[in-house]
Amino acid sequence: MIAFAGLSQAQAPVRSGGSLPVLGDTSELPASAERRLGDRIASSIYRDPDYLDDPVLGDYLQSIWQPLMTAARARGELGVELEERFAWEVMLIRNRTINAFALPGGYLGVHLGLIAVVESRDELASVLAHELSHVTQRHISRLMSKQSQQMPWVLAAMILGMMAASKNADAANAAIAGGQAIAVQNQLNFSRDMEREADRVGFGVMADAGFEKQGFATMFDKLQQASRLNDNGSYPYLRSHPLTTERIGDAKGRLQLEGPAPPSVSGEGGRARVVHAMMAARARVLGDASVDALRLLLAEAQRVPSSAAESLKPRDAGALYAGALAAARLREHTQARSLTDKLKTAAAGSPSMANALELLSLEIDIAAGRAAQAPKLVTGNSRAAVLLQSQADLAVGRPQDVSDRLQSWVSTHPKDAMAWQLLATAQGQQGQTLRAIRADAESRVAQLDYGAARDRFKAAQDLMRSGRDTGSGASAHIDGSIIDTRAREIDQLLREQALQEKLDR
Structure with missing residues (x-):
């Protein structure tokens, strides 16, 4: 999450329906002005080489994002004006750091490193719900209304600097403009009140959207462990969302107080974890496409025994998927198809898994120059299906x-x-x-x-x-x-x- 300045707690009006009080919208910045600021920053991100439009991962994120939006709307967190004026777009960033961020105007960014490390769609939903709540509660605009009019440009430089940091430290320093921007960044952290509110509102949105509430607590556990074991800058989400004993305790306490969650949005039980493992594997491949990294992923896939396909575990599914995609990128297309076939034997009864493998097979055929022999996609209504089928048709x-x-x-x-x-x-x-x-x-x-x-x-x-x-x-x-x-x-x-x-x- 991009860091924003702290703000003292405002008077807290109580929402109708008996929900807990919120900080209140004390922003002087209209929604239209905030959207314009977000557009300026987003336009820079679109032109950055690390911006990634991957239809397959994009569709997976949308399968999580849209239920969260629906739940926020039903709970009254997302008003009509805000929904109409804001972009509500989730952008993928080709960066292996574990991070996600919200921008003015309803833009959210998700690093591939975050998708690669979370173990379930529920954990990923907990992060997206938290970021969504920062936007719906107008935290960004309330902070920006207190800051200089130059804040959008400082914010843009910080974001682009963080994106550049994984490639070239000098470029990052140039983008952030040295010590002055670091001082600004220290002033831009969300206040503790706002973090607590985003936790509380995000937890409710996630639960109402049908995700497992345990994902919120396990994500906290994962981040807390990472903060103890890693302090080399690879976890920017930790620095901008400092974990406190109080926040972790609050999250676990809600699990005991909340009632049962609605039916799962996945509808496939354990298969949802298998599909997530494949999407996490895709994020790993796209996050580091160097030959050495691809060779390691292919070698790991080749070590998965054939018998594993009979009762496929998420870890094995992820290894096979990563290996197949890596092999295609290494132009070892026979190996790529062989690994995909292993996965297909376990896809019976899981429409989402079968769909993911159908798309992967078409990608491999396009890469191998066999698009003419590839069958038309059966599930052709998703964005990934529309665009991949179009790429195949252009190739032939x-x-x-x-x-x-x-x-x-x-x-x-x-x-x-x-x-x-x-x-x-x-x-x-x-x-x-x-x-x-x-x-x-x-x-x-x-x-x-x-x-x-x-x-x-x-x-x-x-x-x-x-x-x-x-x-x-x-x-x-x-x-x-x-x-x-x-x-x-x-x-x-x-x-x-x-x-x-x-x-x-």
Whole structure:
């Protein structure tokens, strides 16, 4: 979690429904202003090399995130205005440190290191619920309203500095700007009152969402053990969320006071741990794709006995999944398919496990150049299925299928940058240059890079004026009208940004 400044406890109004009192929203910062600040920081993260858009892990995070959002809404923690104005987007960061953070405007970041180390979806849900509660309780905006107007830029530098720290200490120091920023960071820790409130509200949200409440306490135990054994900077979540005996005791005490949880959101019992182990393994592979690391993961998978598939344990499932993905990246495709087949023998009766392995098999076929022989995905409604199937179709020269699929997808998911990029490729392969440029522009809009988007829309307008590659008839007129409208909208956004930056100085 990114550290924020402490704040004295405000008067605590009591929520309806008999729930415990909260600190109260004493923020002077409107939700719209907070969202603008979050957008500024998020746009920098999107352009950072460590930002990762992995559809498979993204879908897994969403399977946890969406029940938490639903529970927060039902409990009255998430109001209509906040839900409409904020982004509520979870971003993956290719970083092996154990960390998660909340940004202004409803952006949350999750490091691959966190996914790799937690042992269940319930533990991961406990972290996301805690971060979600920092946002819904307006902790960030209340603190920022007390700080200088320069705080967004300091915050952005700190975030980017932490992302750079795992690669190059000098780059991190440059981003954080030395001792002055360190002093600021020390002033930005969440107050103890806010940490306690995020624990309490997050615990209730997690429980109401159907996750095992024990995950909250076991996550605390894991972090407490890490704080004793490791003090080399690998656990930034510990430094920004200092564990106290009181907080740990509160978490364990709630387990005794709370009633039984609703039915599990996974619906598959022990298989949910197996699926989590595979997603944690994926995070490990994506977090360190060096040849040496991949070789170690492949060797570990090869040591799993064939008999283990009959009663697959989470640890063995994770090892086999990591080994298969590592083998594909090492171009040892026969080995990758062999390890995947071992996992498939244990997938009977688990739709989520079968779906994960179907996606993995398609990834391996694409990497091996066998996409033409790969069967169409059976479960094709998820984002991962839509995008992976599109990648496979592009690899074998079926751009029309990709265009048909993604035109429908982006109409309901207009902020999906990867979908727009794949659509641009498909349209380019069909000679639809104007539409390809427009799709490329929309991908820049989705990542909040409005300057680059405006350049692409301008290129499309120039192409229309030249009369080249624009088609004819009604379709060309419609395409031109859309491009002109979008160009004007982006121009307006850029003017508003420039005005806001001038006011902030």
